[in-house]
Amino acid sequence: MNTALNRILCARSLAIIGASSDPAKRGYQAIRQLLSDGFAGRIFPINPKSREILGLKCYPSVLDVGETIDAALICTPAKMSPGILDQCGQKGITGVIVLAAGFAEIGPEGAKLADECLAVAQRNNVRIIGPNTNGVFNLHNRMNLVGVQGVEPGGIGIVSQSGNMSLALITEAKRRGGLGFSTYVGVGNQLDVRFNEYLEYFGQDQETKAAVFYVEGFKNGRKFLDVCREVAKKKPVIIYKSGRTAAGQNAASSHTGALAGSFALTRDLLRQAGATVIEQSDKILSVAEGLSKLPVASGDRVAILSDGGGHGTITTDTLIEHGLTLAELSDETRMRLAGMLPASASLTNPVDVAGGTDENPACFADCAQILLEDPGVDILMIIGIFGGYAMRFSESLLEMEIETSRRVADLARRYGKPLVVQSVYGTLRPKPLEYLKELGIPLFIWPENAVRCVAELVRYSGARRRIARAQPLIPGPAKKAAQSIISGARSEGRDSLYEHEAKTLLATYGVTVPPHLVVREAGELVHVTAKLGDDPMAMKIVSQDILHKSEAGGVKLEISGGKALCSSFEAILENAHAFNPRARIHGVLVSPMARPGVEVIVGVVHDPIFGPVIMFGLGGIFVEVLKDVSFRALPICDEDAQEMIEEIQSKAILNGVRGAAPVDKSALVDLIMKVAMVSQLHPEIAEIDLNPIIARDDGYDVVDARMIFSNDGD
Structure with missing residues (x-):
């Protein structure tokens, strides 16, 4: 565990450096909030010009405090930071939060000040959150150094590169109710502590059930992927990556290199590491809520229990569009449903109760149990006006609805299957739905949002299983023969292999070359x-x-x-x-000449943020125009390679169109894995570009092959 970061975010004693008696200053607001929330730890205001603030003794500096201090909130101007950091180091404070702006974001002078602060901090073993941050909070520790009001403690942790984005999520949670947060960190300029360290903290924090990250840019993407892969085995990691339209690298010498700077690469690599990547900011919270509360799904077969045809149809359409499977109900299930629903009810999936719940909402729980007991159902969605019957028909139904909510929640726990509810009455927050949320059932207003959450749950569940099955690479005897080809080229002062050399090298690893x-x-x-x-x-x-x-x-x-x-x-x-x-x-x-087939591309490039990544996509001369490609960080497993092939938008072409036979996907998986092995065993090869590869039903032909060395030879 990152001990310094843990001491900051779970502090039991805090110094407020730059404490103030002015209610408009953060040095006053922070102390007031801590006292108002009942922070159980010790608070030490630091200001050489004051003796007391809000009833607390004030100290000239942290060196004058006779007790141990876990962390410090620095509310002073930027220029004072180096001296204050030095004092914190002398006091043994291992972590600080620096609020001030005026560092690298303002130009060379600010960058110089930032470098000085980092040098002082490292010399004194002090870790820095920020600078230029809006603060942190740990609601389970009652330590709110942001100042937001009325936020419920809960299971969602947030790390954000934008203060406004964090406030948007918090405000939305307050509006919806039944959704709370564990820890929040505004990373600011990330002068010291990086995203991967915050993720590691969330992975170990028992109060955090799901971690949400708003990211504008990674400084150590490879390390983040490594940590994410481990954390995702235990809990969901939800990421919104902004800057999606900034694409490409200016000086790329191959098709693969030209495509590697795209948002698509970042998205694919994060998903490979088990993260859930959200591309619409208004979906962050609903997905985070669902993933934080739902168990891992064993499959993608979804049953829909609806009290209206419209919402059932919308849900069905959206499920299919997201690539999920409409569960096929067993004969026994349909027979049991028929025994309790009116004759007009639809007993195939989606199940429409056809008014069978209007006078007896408890019927929802009875039907839910039948569906959850069906071995062909992995996930259950309850759709329509559940929770609003007392409002729509009769107040006398309220207690029955509340009891039905309890039964539905109990069923979800008993059968261990994900269960989500969509209700048009969600915005009105009736008691049955509020009770349902308290019992840990995710609630959605619109069917599309409910399905999106289910789809991300299925993706995350599959990623967990894939990560758990990953096996380490075992080098084979081909490495020595391949190395001699590389050494021969480098001895001639070349920065790349000739095409025939690249193909010969591939052949040593079992790649079929003409x-x-x-x-x-x-x-x-x-x-x-x-x-x-x-x-x-x-x-x-x-x-x-x-x-x-x-x-x-x-x-x-x-x-x-x-x-x-x-x-x-x-x-x-x-x-x-x-x-x-x-x-x-x-x-x-x-x-x-290669026989006709489908042109595809396989390539490897060393990305400056994420390290070596492999690409697959539609190839030929239009690859950089169409950009129909998928990426994975090395190392990869067979499932990664299979997913790469299935993710491209033109995958239907691979399946055969206009009478053409489908290509041999297993051969392409084998090729991708062998190219990955070449890259891993020969890191001095900076770029590999096989384009085009002619894929057919009986294998493939590598028509062109390019391998470029790194500049330093590492």
Whole structure:
């Protein structure tokens, strides 16, 4: 556990440095809030000009306090921070919260001050939250250093790079009711403590049932993924990543590199690590509530219990759109439902009670039990006006509705299956629904939001199982042969492998590559037919100085016959010299034309934030235009590779269109895994770009392969 961070967020003694008697100042407001909330720990106001503030003895500095201090809230101007941090270090305070702005966000002068603060803090073993933060709170510790009012303690932890976003979530929770928070941290400039450390804290905090992060940018994305993978095994991590339209890296030497800076990469990698990524800010809280209260789902088969056709249909449509499965009810289940519902009721999924609950809301609990007992049902959704019958029909139904809420909650616990409720009366907060929320059942106003929560629960549940099954990489004997190819290229001062070398390296790991021949002189073309057959050929320039061969006129396709081979050879050399007169020409690569199929791409790039990542998508010359790709951080498992293939928008093409046979997806999974192994065992390869790969029903052909070394050779 991060002891310093734990001492800050679970402090039992606090110094308020810059304490004030002015109600408009944070140094006054913080003390007032602590006293108002009944903070059980010791509070030490620090101000050399005051003797007492709000009835508490005031001290000139933390060095004058004769007791141990866990943490300090620094409310003074930025320029005073280095000296105060030094005093905190001398006192043995291991963690501080710096509210002041005026650091790196204002320019070079502020950045210099930030560097000085960090140096002082590190020298004194003091950890810093902030600066430029709106504060922290731990409601279970009654330590509110933000000043928000009327917030319920609960199970949702928040870490935010935006004070306004945190206030929006807190305000929404207050409006809805029945939803509370454990700990909040405004990270500010992240001068010291990083997102991954806050996530580690939430993973260990017993009061936090789900962790919510609003992130504008990661400073150590790889470390965050590593921590997220561990925390997600225990509890949900919900992330909203802003800046989704900032895409691309300015100087990318491959298709993979050009696509790697996108939001899609961040989203895919976070989901791979078990996080739930939300792309609409108004959905953050509802998903967090659901995931914090619901058990892990064993599958995606959903049963709908509705008291109206409209909401049932909307829910069904949305379920299918989210890729979930409408549960097929057993004959026994339908027969039992028929025994208690009117003849007009629909006994197939969605189940419509058709007025059977209007005078007897308890029927909802009876039907819910039948559905939860069906082994073909993984999740139950109750849809419509549940909880509002007393308001709509008769006040005499109120007690029955409250008792039904209790029974529904008991059933959810007994059967251990996720159960969510959607009610049009949710905004009115009637007693049966408020009681339902108190008992831990997620409540939604609109069917779409309820389904979104269920879909994210299913995704999260699957990620937990996948992470638990992940196995470590075991290197094979191919590494030595591959390393000799790399060493040979580097000994010649090259920063990349030639295409035929890259293909040979892939072949050492079991990747299927087409036969090929490198021709240096026209006279060698007479050997092409004998070595490669008499099928039409493809010819490509081989030069360390020409990466994009087509742009240089260095590619000729569908070449048949000796004369055509000779003329194409001469044309390729002439084009290459015209494109780059200084280009070093190694020869011309000749290979049989690949049979028709679907063009895909597999690539690896070392992302500056997340480290090595692998990509799969629709390939060919339009890959950077269509950008239909998926990403995963290395290492990966077979399930990651399978998910990458299924996630692309054009996956229907892989399944076969207009009479075409579906491609061999198992072969593509195997290829992705082998490329991942190459990257992991040879980290000196900075980029791998296999594009296009022609995928067919009987395998694939790697038509082009590119491998680029890192600049430092690591």
